[in-house]
Amino acid sequence: MTVIKDRRMDILQAALHIFSKKGYHNAKIEDIAMEAGIAKGTIYQYFSSKQDLFQQMFRHGVERYGQSLQEIATNESHIRDKLLALAQSHGKFLEEHIGMSEIMPKESKLMSKEMRCWVLEQRDHAFSSLEEMIEQGIALGEVREDTDKGVAVLAIIGSLFAYYEKESRNKEMKFEEISPMPWVDFILRALQ
Amino acid sequence: MTVIKDRRMDILQAALHIFSKKGYHNAKIEDIAMEAGIAKGTIYQYFSSKQDLFQQMFRHGVERYGQSLQEIATNESHIRDKLLALAQSHGKFLEEHIGMSEIMPKESKLMSKEMRCWVLEQRDHAFSSLEEMIEQGIALGEVREDTDKGVAVLAIIGSLFAYYEKESRNKEMKFEEISPMPWVDFILRALQ
Amino acid sequence: MTVIKDRRMDILQAALHIFSKKGYHNAKIEDIAMEAGIAKGTIYQYFSSKQDLFQQMFRHGVERYGQSLQEIATNESHIRDKLLALAQSHGKFLEEHIGMSEIMPKESKLMSKEMRCWVLEQRDHAFSSLEEMIEQGIALGEVREDTDKGVAVLAIIGSLFAYYEKESRNKEMKFEEISPMPWVDFILRALQ
Amino acid sequence: MTVIKDRRMDILQAALHIFSKKGYHNAKIEDIAMEAGIAKGTIYQYFSSKQDLFQQMFRHGVERYGQSLQEIATNESHIRDKLLALAQSHGKFLEEHIGMSEIMPKESKLMSKEMRCWVLEQRDHAFSSLEEMIEQGIALGEVREDTDKGVAVLAIIGSLFAYYEKESRNKEMKFEEISPMPWVDFILRALQ
DNA sequence: AATGAATGAGAATTCATTCAT
DNA sequence: TATGAATGAATTCTCATTCAT
Numbered sequence: 001m002t003v004i005k006d007r008r009m010d011i012l013q014a015a016l017h018i019f020s021k022k023g024y025h026n027a028k029i030e031d032i033a034m035e036a037g038i039a040k041g042t043i044y045q046y047f048s049s050k051q052d053l054f055q056q057m058f059r060h061g062v063e064r065y066g067q068s069l070q071e072i073a074t075n076e077s078h079i080r081d082k083l084l085a086l087a088q089s090h091g092k093f094l095e096e097h098i099g100m101s102e103i104m105p106k107e108s109k110l111m112s113k114e115m116r117c118w119v120l121e122q123r124d125h126a127f128s129s130l131e132e133m134i135e136q137g138i139a140l141g142e143v144r145e146d147t148d149k150g151v152a153v154l155a156i157i158g159s160l161f162a163y164y165e166k167e168s169r170n171k172e173m174k175f176e177e178i179s180p181m182p183w184v185d186f187i188l189r190a191l192q
Numbered sequence: 193m194t195v196i197k198d199r200r201m202d203i204l205q206a207a208l209h210i211f212s213k214k215g216y217h218n219a220k221i222e223d224i225a226m227e228a229g230i231a232k233g234t235i236y237q238y239f240s241s242k243q244d245l246f247q248q249m250f251r252h253g254v255e256r257y258g259q260s261l262q263e264i265a266t267n268e269s270h271i272r273d274k275l276l277a278l279a280q281s282h283g284k285f286l287e288e289h290i291g292m293s294e295i296m297p298k299e300s301k302l303m304s305k306e307m308r309c310w311v312l313e314q315r316d317h318a319f320s321s322l323e324e325m326i327e328q329g330i331a332l333g334e335v336r337e338d339t340d341k342g343v344a345v346l347a348i349i350g351s352l353f354a355y356y357e358k359e360s361r362n363k364e365m366k367f368e369e370i371s372p373m374p375w376v377d378f379i380l381r382a383l384q
Numbered sequence: 385m386t387v388i389k390d391r392r393m394d395i396l397q398a399a400l401h402i403f404s405k406k407g408y409h410n411a412k413i414e415d416i417a418m419e420a421g422i423a424k425g426t427i428y429q430y431f432s433s434k435q436d437l438f439q440q441m442f443r444h445g446v447e448r449y450g451q452s453l454q455e456i457a458t459n460e461s462h463i464r465d466k467l468l469a470l471a472q473s474h475g476k477f478l479e480e481h482i483g484m485s486e487i488m489p490k491e492s493k494l495m496s497k498e499m500r501c502w503v504l505e506q507r508d509h510a511f512s513s514l515e516e517m518i519e520q521g522i523a524l525g526e527v528r529e530d531t532d533k534g535v536a537v538l539a540i541i542g543s544l545f546a547y548y549e550k551e552s553r554n555k556e557m558k559f560e561e562i563s564p565m566p567w568v569d570f571i572l573r574a575l576q
Numbered sequence: 577m578t579v580i581k582d583r584r585m586d587i588l589q590a591a592l593h594i595f596s597k598k599g600y601h602n603a604k605i606e607d608i609a610m611e612a613g614i615a616k617g618t619i620y621q622y623f624s625s626k627q628d629l630f631q632q633m634f635r636h637g638v639e640r641y642g643q644s645l646q647e648i649a650t651n652e653s654h655i656r657d658k659l660l661a662l663a664q665s666h667g668k669f670l671e672e673h674i675g676m677s678e679i680m681p682k683e684s685k686l687m688s689k690e691m692r693c694w695v696l697e698q699r700d701h702a703f704s705s706l707e708e709m710i711e712q713g714i715a716l717g718e719v720r721e722d723t724d725k726g727v728a729v730l731a732i733i734g735s736l737f738a739y740y741e742k743e744s745r746n747k748e749m750k751f752e753e754i755s756p757m758p759w760v761d762f763i764l765r766a767l768q
Numbered sequence: 769a770a771t772g773a774a775t776g777a778g779a780a781t782t783c784a785t786t787c788a789t
Numbered sequence: 790t791a792t793g794a795a796t797g798a799a800t801t802c803t804c805a806t807t808c809a810t
Contacts, residue, residue: 025217029784039792041786050784120361144381151355151378158354159347166346169312186343189336190382199773221801231775236802391794409601413780423796425782434780504745528765535739535762542738543731550730553696570727573720574766583769605805615771617807626805 008046010036015057020097024054055115061097066122073129079137083187087180090160094175127153143191156187200238202228207249216246247307253289258314265321271329275379279372282352286367319345335383348379392430394420399441408438408494439499445481450506457513463521467571471564474544478559511537527575540571584622586612591633596673600630631691637673642698649705655713659763663756666736670751703729719767732763
């Protein structure tokens with residue numbers, strides 16, 4: 001069985017790595033090519049421009065994050081387990097996409113209007129999943145009925161990011177090693 | 193009475209505006225000069241480089257944010273009022289510094305090591321103030337004793353950012369017009 | 385048979401020409417690129433900066449001059465023939481490197497400390513070769529025994545430059561056409 | 577008696593100092609102003625441009641050198657004393673105008689055509705004086721009759737510059753402290 | 769006359785993109 | 790299809806010069 005190398009995927013991976021490490025403007029096409037083990041020109045066989053590469057990479061990452069989040073939010077387990085899984089998944093994602101959360105730029109050039117729309121849609125999807133999670137929690141009697149779902153979701157996401165960011169900076173540990181329990185406990189207190 | 197124009201301040205303001213709108217790399221020195229109503233070269237009379245300008249602007253913003261946060265966190269009022277004030281101050285700050293939260297880049301070139309340290313210090317100051325706020329709340333019986341202060345602070349900050357970001361994007365309103373009440377209520381539920 | 389173009393050499397040649405004609409600061413990178421028949425950016429594929437280009441060009445020229453001088457000074461011929469060869473070689477060199485003698489600048493920025501050292505070393509090498517030439521002349525009875533070798537060498541070099549400079553300016557002839565005989569005769573009188 | 581400060585002279589002095597130290601292009605007008613103890617703008621009250629300042633400074637230096645040389649060359653003393661005086665005067669001049677010999681650039685922008693002509697004229701004057709010196713030496717029987725005056729003059733000047741340059745670089749002494757005797761002896765051997 | 773803040777033309781350098789091999 | 794040398798638009802920064810005070 002031959003290993004079929006998917007050049008496109010190699011490049012996407014390399015782009016993720018380099019963009020995350022250096023940010024869009026400091027990442028050189030050549031860096032990415034080198035990381036992918038190919039020549040500069042080859043990238044243009046698969047992507048029409050640096051911007052295109054960035055957008056496709058971004059889209060790829062967002063999709064995967066959204067999927068994983070949806071799966072967790074809509075499975076059958078208890079709210080506590082879901083929050084736990086959410087946090088773990090977030091940590092794992094950060095491990096791979098380290099720095100990605102910091103490169104989403106406002107620059108209109110980087111994000112076409114459609115792309116921006118798509119990102120917001122994806123976010124809304126994700127938020128819907130999480131709101132559904134809250135609803136299920138309410139249905140199961142695990143979450144207080146008077147919970148403002150919208151705010152709860154924002155607080156969950158916002159504090160999750162802040163928590164991982166702070167923890168990873170203070171203790172020099174990998175994202176996956178960070179214990180999500182304190183965060184889960186805190187959130188649960190607001191929900192229950 | 194002559195109006196004394198403080199060129200340096202003008203430039204700092206213009207820089208804040210342009211950097212926020214376009215991001216560091218897409219903001220041209222000439223844009224900033226134009227916004228400040230001066231010529232390109234004049235900027236270099238007050239700042240040694242684009243990077244220097246960025247850092248001074250950034251420092252200026254961070255300092256002001258930190259001060260306002262500290263004042264609120266350590267005054268005499270109840271926890272609810274403090275959270276409210278915090279949110280309002282945040283909204284007001286975002287109004288002026290629109291987009292600033294999105295331009296803090298990972299790029300090591302933009303942030304000298306000392307600068308980075310200083311920023312983290314400032315953050316720690318801010319976090320300390322907020323932890324103190326929680327403690328006072330506990331002392332006053334307004335906050336549950338078993339609250340994990342560190343996590344609480346992270347959740348407060350993280351969810352505050354997320355809340356304002358989402359609200360402002362959905363409803364097209366100014367930051368100052370966003371009602372902080374839903375957020376305050378949610379956070380209080382976790383604390384009480 | 386394809387003509388293999390050595391871009392690096394082309395650029396070095398062009399740089400020599402332009403720097404010689406205009407001096408370091410008035411020589412624009414674009415001028416040099418144009419002279420070399422390439423685009424501005426291409427120069428930076430071969431040299432890291434204008435300064436780097438200057439230094440490499442300079443080093444190249446100095447090396448060649450030093451080699452030719454050493455060969456002449458240490459061969460087997462009589463002192464008169466050596467002086468003659470020296471002058472001819474100098475003329476030929478000036479023809480190619482026209483103006484080079486006038487661009488060696490004091491500016492510390494143009495010459496790194498190591499480069500400066502290297503240049504002085506090269507000079508010392510050259511002077512040693514010439515002193516040896518004088519010694520051989522003494523050994524052969526062609527030069528007076530009481531000759532101060534150090535001063536003689538300086539006088540030879542200094543007057544050689546002055547001679548060619550003056551002659552070329554007065555009579556509008558090429559360097560190679562200038563007769564070195566009057567100079568040789570004068571120097572010999574000091575040596576014999 | 578009040579000391580009448582001649583601003584123009586102050587500036588000329590400062591310019592000489594700074595241009596000599598840094599070369600034309602690296603000398604900033606502000607540097608010169610600072611050295612002269614005045615403000616940048618003031619220079620433009622006395623000189624129409626940087627170039628004008630350079631030329632006037634240059635002219636001033638060349639004139640003084642030429643005068644001193646002429647005086648020495650045409651006085652009544654013996655050839656040996658004249659050469660000695662020449663060397664001493666040269667050393668003294670270098671002391672004041674340190675580096676000046678290295679800033680005369682080819683750049684056509686720095687030297688107007690008339691200026692260039694004038695410089696060459698001055699040189700011819702100087703050379704005439706020196707040729708006259710040789711002639712007097714011949715008349716007095718101190719110099720061989722068959723001396724090629726033109727070449728002799730060139731050799732005198734060329735070797736004088738080389739001698740001082742080398743000596744000053746090797747031994748770290750001031751120009752005035754360098755003994756001109758070895759040089760005088762060598763030149764005399766060629767002349768006698 | 770003296771000042772020095774403001775100006776803006778001009779130059780070095782970078783790097784995404786092209787295209788001949 | 791893959792390459793990487795060549796390109797040149799775009800941007801930062803410098804500093805001689807001006808001019809209102």
